[in-house]
Amino acid sequence: MTAWQRNIPFFQREIQPLIDLNQVEVLEIGSYQGMSTRWMLDNLLQHPKSHITCIDIWESSEQHLGADFSQVEAEFDQQVEPHRSKVTKLKGDSWSQLLQLNLTGQKFDLIYVDGDHSAQGVLRDLVLAWPLLKVNGIMVCDDYVWKENLEAWGRGFRDFHSPLETPKMAIDAFTLIFSDSLRHCISYNLYGIVAFMKIK
16 A cells, blocks of 8 residues: 555545545646545546646655656656546646746635655645635645654655654645635644645
8 A cells, every 4th residue: 555545545535535536626736646636536537537746856856866756757657547537737836836826816726735844845845835725625635744744754755854854744834824724624643744734
């Protein structure tokens, strides 16, 4: 079982019932090999007009040392190929892509944040993605307790003793600062997911 597959029960039990499955618009920040993308395409985006926008840099980083990103990107392309018409692939750093999306006025029903895992990167993604979320939309943040997962510790990240290298600090800060416009929905402790709804 891959790390992401452990999240499937959470998405099935908690997220799927909250989403109106008619013409769903999803934004995924950090798509990597496309496993989460494919699951959402198969399970949340069955309506002919549903759509997912995927942002990833698909380049080597300190969080994925040693990965062959030409292969990773090829695996993503293969995963989404059966649903190609429902997928917009945005290759580049998330902050640049999110800034561009904000200029278009596009809005999403579900935003899944699983990109840069540093506190600064996560906070930047959350702040830039928040205006893109519809009222009553759901934002899902993966790997809240990512640093505590021993499987992740062996992947070559630069400083496992620093809270600045994990999403937790950023998610805590964001939910506190934006507490008047969100409602905490669910925490899924098996792999550290936090989800909240935009209420205004």
